[in-house]
Amino acid sequence: MAATYKKRAPAHVEMTGGKGSRQRAWEQVRKFGINKGFTTEQLSIKTNIEAGTLQTYLHALTMGGFLEAKDISTGAVPRKHEWKLIRDNGVEAPRLTREGKPLQQGMGTEAMWRSMRIIGDFNYRELAAHASTSGQEVKDGTAKAYVIMLYAAGYLSLTKPAKNMVNGAARYRLAPGKYTGPRPPMIQRTKSVYDPNLNEVVWQQTEKNHDDL
Numbered sequence: 001m002a003a004t005y006k007k008r009a010p011a012h013v014e015m016t017g018g019k020g021s022r023q024r025a026w027e028q029v030r031k032f033g034i035n036k037g038f039t040t041e042q043l044s045i046k047t048n049i050e051a052g053t054l055q056t057y058l059h060a061l062t063m064g065g066f067l068e069a070k071d072i073s074t075g076a077v078p079r080k081h082e083w084k085l086i087r088d089n090g091v092e093a094p095r096l097t098r099e100g101k102p103l104q105q106g107m108g109t110e111a112m113w114r115s116m117r118i119i120g121d122f123n124y125r126e127l128a129a130h131a132s133t134s135g136q137e138v139k140d141g142t143a144k145a146y147v148i149m150l151y152a153a154g155y156l157s158l159t160k161p162a163k164n165m166v167n168g169a170a171r172y173r174l175a176p177g178k179y180t181g182p183r184p185p186m187i188q189r190t191k192s193v194y195d196p197n198l199n200e201v202v203w204q205q206t207e208k209n210h211d212d213l
Contacts, residue, residue: 020196021049025057026093029067029085037070037082056098058083063100092182106184107136112146113184116174121159123169147172150185153193153203154178 019027028046032038040058044051058081061067066087073079095103111131116122119130128143150156155178160171181197188194191205 019199021047021053022057022095023093025049025054027091029061029083030088032085034088035084035086037084039072039080039082043083057096060096060098060100061094063098064094064096064102065100066094104136107134108138108142109146109184109186111136112138112143114182116156117179121171121173123171125169146187149187149193149203152205153185155185155193 024047025043028043029038031046032043040051040054043049043054043058047054058067058069062069062083066085066089068084068086070082070084071079072082095106097103108131111134112127114134115127115130119126122130124144124147125140127147128138128140131138131143147156151158151172155175156172157175158170159173162168162170180195183196185193185195185202188201192201193203194200195202
């Protein structure tokens with residue numbers, strides 16, 4: 001009997017109001033302010049995120065040097081902490097492992113999305129090279145797949161068609177009005193494009209109907 005695996009929900013299902021729980025938690029932490037104490041329960045009430053979920057992220061922020069934790073337990077189990085923001089990294093929520101180290105997953109996509117605004121006209125090889133300067137290697141094949149999907153979704157304009165030669169890759173640029181925000185459009189397993197800035201699936205690949213002529 002073949003093993004069955006539980007599939008993770010598409011990213012847009014895990015979002016609320018266009019923002020994931022990590023981003024909402026971080027924004028509220030910043031609202032509390034530098035060196036202003038708060039508890040997990042207070043943050044949970046403000047964000048409507050379960051305390052257990054918050055506890056994991058708050059611990060990661062502490063390990064990463066963003067928060068300071070003070071034990072305010074009075075013999076209670078589990079232990080209770082007061083958290084304080086000691087390093088504000090800006091609007092974007094730090095993406096961290098449980099040990100507080102920068103999370104590498106998704107950084108290549110973020111670098112490509114950011115590079116598209118900077119370099120203007122590009123082919124997929126140039127995009128991969130520019131995105132890789134951020135410290136996260138982006139392979140040509142990864143950049144090519146991302147460009148193809150964003151072009152299909154209307155985010156990119158074709159500036160020069162591909163030629164039938166080694167260095168004749170098609171050239172693109174970000175289409176006018178298509179920079180929707182700092183968070184990169186995401187390619188999902190369902191062959192769709194989800195934009196976390198809009199909290200919307202903006203493009204879905206349609207399968208060919210084999211009954212069509």
